[in-house]
Amino acid sequence: MKNKINLYLIEYALKSIFRNKLKNSFIFFIFTLLIFFLSSVFFITNSIKTELNATVDSLPQITIQQLNGGRISNIESYKADNILAITGVQSVNARVWGYYYFANAGANFTIIGLDSFETQYKDLFTKLVQNHPIEDGMIIGEGVKNLIKDHYYDKYFNFIKNNGEIKKLDIIGVFNSELSFEANDIIVTTKENAYDILGIEEEKATDLVVSISNPEEIDTIKNKILTLFPDTRVITNNDLKVSYQNIFDYKSGIFLALFSIAIFTFFMIVFDKATGVTSNEKKEIGILKSLGWSIDDILKEKFYESFLLSFMAYLLGISLALFFVYILQAPLLKEIFMGYSNLKPEFVLPFTLDFQTLFLVFFLSVPVYVLSTIIPSWKIATLDAWEVIR
């Protein structure tokens, strides 16, 4: 009785792989390397995109900055009241934030001044403020904590103010945000502390953030604000999304060069394989035909052989990429996409398993290799078997 799957054929294919050890080991190695490389990049890209999307979602709908002589400066807080009077505006808040350069580590921290009653920050910060009263000190991101710990700041940190004086703030909490890309370098403290450390005058703010009841009206309200205060820059969250995307696309462009090299190498191998059926392989196909194998049987065997080889390489490549990206945190490759990361504290690539990516890598690799094996075998199998074996 015939079984549906011919296990003898699969066994023969498996043995055939081991019979051509040298050639197949080389192909397996290159193939695994390519799949590892491709999927690593896709995994990193997906992780960063997830981070960016999460970041953009948490951004204010409208941000208003003061322009003086084309340069951004601090904005007068009273403008918030005039903007609040515009129909459709739900709330306006003056934000106090800025960068603090920690020279010893060569890194910038983002300092955010927060009042617990303010609503402009997303739930994350609201929860933080509820859990840790920040009047006495600051709450810091995981990255900041690790960085300052290396410089022996375990319980507090000494900020050097603009006038050279030292301001000491206790660490009262550490947040390990899901939004680590955004929150990793952040220090949250009171507005008073932020004014003091950043050297901002008290009647001013870094910027104003506006929330709108109906998101459809964002662009209309943007225009109204610009009419009211032509000396300001009004940025919507959509503008920021585009800006983030542009930065990311630029970094992806650098990678494109590497990607092209990988694809080129791959196709070189495919070409070599497609044109490089050895005389032993030809002879074997001839023998099999004379022994009663049909062209179908030969092609099936070649299919199993190439599929087993390439699928094993695919599985190994994907596993290595998962390990490299999510366990080792993609050393070297991550920096290609995160060009400014040396000024930012480290952040962890969040695990995102996208099946589309897995399928994409699969279809870019396995079927191409399978075809490159089957086509030359088919050519040989249709040749004169009698001549080949004699």
Next chain:
Amino acid sequence: MIEIKNITKTYKDTKALDTVNLKFNKGELIILQGASGSGKSTLLSLIAALHKPTEGEILVEDEPISKLTDKFAANYRLNNIGFIFQKYNLISNLTVRENILTPLIPQNLSATQVETRLQKVMQQFQIDHKENEEIQNLSGGEQQRVAIARAHINDPKIIIADEPTANLDLKLSTNFITILKELKSQNKTIIIATHDPLFFDLEFADKVIKMEHGKVIQCS
């Protein structure tokens, strides 16, 4: 059993076979003699349905086999033909067992059927003690027995041997003739293309056919 009717085979401008008519009965041993290029091998390849004739027809058990598609030709070989080649044409790096099994693979038989057939032919041709040995580690005589066992595992009705003793010493050639006798006693139709004089006066040969320039010049 095998009827060759007006067969002509042309390669480009060369006639490899020219209007050949032959008839072989079941259980006969037929020797094809002739110099290189006389058409012996071409005739074997046509009987094995590895080639199609330019003109004419071949009937095996009254069934035409000369115009079969690849799939049916393969099936015909699988069920009817056992090949023994000049250089054995065994697959290197496979074991004795794996080589003998090769013709059974497309049939996808049950493990029991495969094992039964395998053990039977290995014992019949006294190669069972080398079952898991790789081909390249065998002597010439052992390789010959593996090749014959492989040709025999499907219990074919026709055995085709193309210069089977060309690379063998006298002892191995004599052994081969003994095996042929045994196969003939099993009522197999055996067709041998050879230059070897050992076959010319073979007492159990039923027909000796001399060929020259693609034509049968003598059939005795």
